[in-house]
Amino acid sequence: MPTAPTAPILHVFGSSNELCDSLAEFIIKSQKEAVEKKGKFTVAISGGSLPKQLNALINKPGVKWDKWHVFYADERVVPLDHEDSNHHLCTTELFSKVPIPHDQIHTIDPSLADDLEELSDAYEKELIREFAQKDSARFPIFDLILLGVGPDGHTASLFPGHELLSEEDRWVAYITDSPKPPPKRVTLTFPVINHAVRVAFVASGGGKADTLHTILDKPEEGLPASRVRPVSPGHLYWFVDEPAAVKIEYPRTPFKL
Numbered sequence: 001m002p003t004a005p006t007a008p009i010l011h012v013f014g015s016s017n018e019l020c021d022s023l024a025e026f027i028i029k030s031q032k033e034a035v036e037k038k039g040k041f042t043v044a045i046s047g048g049s050l051p052k053q054l055n056a057l058i059n060k061p062g063v064k065w066d067k068w069h070v071f072y073a074d075e076r077v078v079p080l081d082h083e084d085s086n087h088h089l090c091t092t093e094l095f096s097k098v099p100i101p102h103d104q105i106h107t108i109d110p111s112l113a114d115d116l117e118e119l120s121d122a123y124e125k126e127l128i129r130e131f132a133q134k135d136s137a138r139f140p141i142f143d144l145i146l147l148g149v150g151p152d153g154h155t156a157s158l159f160p161g162h163e164l165l166s167e168e169d170r171w172v173a174y175i176t177d178s179p180k181p182p183p184k185r186v187t188l189t190f191p192v193i194n195h196a197v198r199v200a201f202v203a204s205g206g207g208k209a210d211t212l213h214t215i216l217d218k219p220e221e222g223l224p225a226s227r228v229r230p231v232s233p234g235h236l237y238w239f240v241d242e243p244a245a246v247k248i249e250y251p252r253t254p255f256k257l
């Protein structure tokens, strides 16, 4: 049975190349374990700078793309080929360059954009099909959820002060008032994120230094990213470059596989 959350593990890297290479190795290790256990690898991916930071996976031996089943940790409600779409971004940066079966990439259905309740229910059903009947498994258990973090401490589309921070039941929720454009988005909720086997934040650049200090050193302030605390046996990792880590007092753990 899941119990208390485990402490975050902070890895800091001297350069963004080193960060991306290590992240790729970490993802491959997660994939290997998942595939050995159940023959597939379930991953959720965010937008922002993350898809580009996954570039080191391209042409890396050991990536079994045919085993990947991808969902979006959050998605902007726009057409799938729109420049604001996270799916479009991931396709441009990664999926168009690797042999991943298209039917294993689970997108939102933008034809439901006029009814976000229906759109998020449909995405939740897509998750239920992949993971289990909602009745038998309270929340889906992703093998890996990859997240970014915004300057205000948001992650996925979970923004500071928003009512969605206290969502305890739904797997997928929507917002119409995102402070980061575009305003209409769907997002995995905290219970889903916090039931994953592994959650990894990726953050780089000096612009994130103050925010990361607050998230990791003052979790009691309750920024959305501080509320990501996977329940045991899940683990939370931070992949951060030196400029973003400069103000963090939380102890670092050297990266090794």
Ligand SMILES: O=C(O)[C@H](O)[C@@H](O)[C@H](O)[C@H](O)COP(=O)(O)O
Pocket: 046, 047, 048, 049, 050, 074, 075, 076, 086, 147, 148, 149, 150, 154, 155, 156, 157, 180
């Ligand atoms: O679609 C989105 O807007 C994201 O999923 C969002 O949560 C993102 O990950 C952070 O805002 C960090 O963005 P950057 O990596 O660009 O700083």
